[in-house]
Amino acid sequence: MKHILLITTSFxxxxxxHTIRLDNMFSGLSDEYIITMCYPDVITNTYKDNGVxxxxxxxxxxxxxxxxxxxxxxxxxxxxxxxxxxxxEFDSFYGTSKKIxxxxxKDESFKYDIIITASGSLxxxxxxxxxxxMFNVPHVLDYGDPIFPLLKGKSQKKCYDIEYDIIKNAxxxxxxxxxxxxxxxxxxxLKYKSSVIRYGYKLEDIELSKINIxxxxxxxxxxxxxxIGTAFTxxxxxxxLISAVADINFGLILAGKRSKAFSKLxxxxxxxxFCDLDIIDLESSIFIQKKSYINIIVGNKDGRQVPxxxxxxxxxxxxxxxxxxxxxxxxxxxxxxxxKNCVVVENxxxxxxxxxxxxxxxxxxxxxxxxxYDTKTIxxxxxxxxxxx
Numbered sequence: 001m002k003h004i005l006l007i008t009t010s011f012x013x014x015x016x017x018h019t020i021r022l023d024n025m026f027s028g029l030s031d032e033y034i035i036t037m038c039y040p041d042v043i044t045n046t047y048k049d050n051g052v053x054x055x056x057x058x059x060x061x062x063x064x065x066x067x068x069x070x071x072x073x074x075x076x077x078x079x080x081x082x083x084x085x086x087x088x089e090f091d092s093f094y095g096t097s098k099k100i101x102x103x104x105x106k107d108e109s110f111k112y113d114i115i116i117t118a119s120g121s122l123x124x125x126x127x128x129x130x131x132x133x134m135f136n137v138p139h140v141l142d143y144g145d146p147i148f149p150l151l152k153g154k155s156q157k158k159c160y161d162i163e164y165d166i167i168k169n170a171x172x173x174x175x176x177x178x179x180x181x182x183x184x185x186x187x188x189x190l191k192y193k194s195s196v197i198r199y200g201y202k203l204e205d206i207e208l209s210k211i212n213i214x215x216x217x218x219x220x221x222x223x224x225x226x227x228i229g230t231a232f233t234x235x236x237x238x239x240x241l242i243s244a245v246a247d248i249n250f251g252l253i254l255a256g257k258r259s260k261a262f263s264k265l266x267x268x269x270x271x272x273x274f275c276d277l278d279i280i281d282l283e284s285s286i287f288i289q290k291k292s293y294i295n296i297i298v299g300n301k302d303g304r305q306v307p308x309x310x311x312x313x314x315x316x317x318x319x320x321x322x323x324x325x326x327x328x329x330x331x332x333x334x335x336x337x338x339x340k341n342c343v344v345v346e347n348x349x350x351x352x353x354x355x356x357x358x359x360x361x362x363x364x365x366x367x368x369x370x371x372x373y374d375t376k377t378i379x380x381x382x383x384x385x386x387x388x389x
Contacts, residue, residue, distance in 0.1 A: 001033075001034055002113045003034045003112045003113050004112065005112040005114070005115045006022070006026070007037075007039075007117045007127050008119045010118065010120070011037060012039055013041060013059075014040065014063075018118060018120060020282065021118075022142075023202070024201060024375045024378060024379075025378055025382050026379065028378070036052070036053040038055040039054075039056060040056070040063065040093065040096050041059060043056065044057055044058045057103055059096070096123040096127065097130065101130050101134075104131055110131075110135040110137070112137055113137065114137060114139075115132055115140070116128070116141075116142060117129075119142075122159065122162065125141055125143075126166060129170070140174065140386070141170050141172070141173045142197075143180070148160045164188065167188050167190060172193050174195050175194065176196070177306050178331065179303070179331050180304055181194050197381050197382060198335075200375055201374065203375075206286055209283045209287040210287055211287045211288070212283055213281070217275060217291070219293075222273050223250045223251060223294075224253050224273070224292045224293055225241075225252055225294045225295075225296060226252075226253040227253070227254055227296040227298070228280075228285045228288060228289055229255075230256055230258065231259070231298060232258060233261055233262075236298040238262045238298070239261070240347050241347075242262060242271070243265070244349045246270070246271050248356065250356070251271075251273030252271050252273065252274050253275040254266070254275070255275075255280050256277075256280070256285075285312075286316065289316045295313045295321070296320075296321050297310060299324045299326065300332070301326055303328070303330035304329065306331050306332045306335065307332065314370065315373075317341075319343075320343075321345060321352070322336060322344045322345070341362065343358050
């Protein structure tokens, strides 16, 4: 048996899209591996659930203040979140690595064979790096998107210095995109110990999904166009899409964190079958995308980053309208080129109308890409890396 210590900030109260990735990547591992997950939460606690051991470490004061403000008032929460983001060093989890290190210092019999760190926060990777050096245990980074290249000035230089030590010490680095691997190899010369494991999905979750929210949607009578996920007027602007849908006899579903201007525009344009949802649970979001006539993906402005929903939409086997936001090096399109039921458009009303019309006339084709990113496939890739180490 091999015991993995998985350190992440993407779990519990702070779950995000990386939480889904971790589930996809670890759930297909063989029984040879025992997993203990360590993550920040309200209190320090240990428990076991479905064969996985959990260790929660009490979160820092900033995060606890954020949690408290959320309970009091949404606007207060948003204000505090912006303040914390502005003045935190790299991210709001700053200091979590020290808390994790102090917890395991007390463990005289460190029983783990390998440490894996994951999530967008640098703190999880810093914790793994320090524990790896302390207990002489191999360390694997699941790095996801780049961190220091997104920063500027002194913050970028400081983050680079921290990442340099962590990455050079690591036994292996896993990225979600080929372009991120290439970018980091240019800075650190790491290709010899780097791999790409895509975000992926569980086909079982897609097939068994159901709706858990109180909403009436008749997918048999109404052709719904759906956008599930984060979108704002300054990034992933949905106003051209909404204006296009208003001109045709289709329904529109919007769900997730987004600008208020989108819902206002849909109501102002009197879209008859408009379903206006807030943030919804994963299972409901999958069910809606599985039943929708067309699913919308708005690509990232930085094409090196692939939205996780690209894989969910592929697995849902429904037509995809991809609204691109960059002119070249869009890795999402490299993935979607093998998915037959996808049309790529610009983010303007006429281009979107053209794309919807084209998808409506296309014959839906089965796609061999469906199994490429299933959890069984990506877990095998992870397991081969762990076995080599």
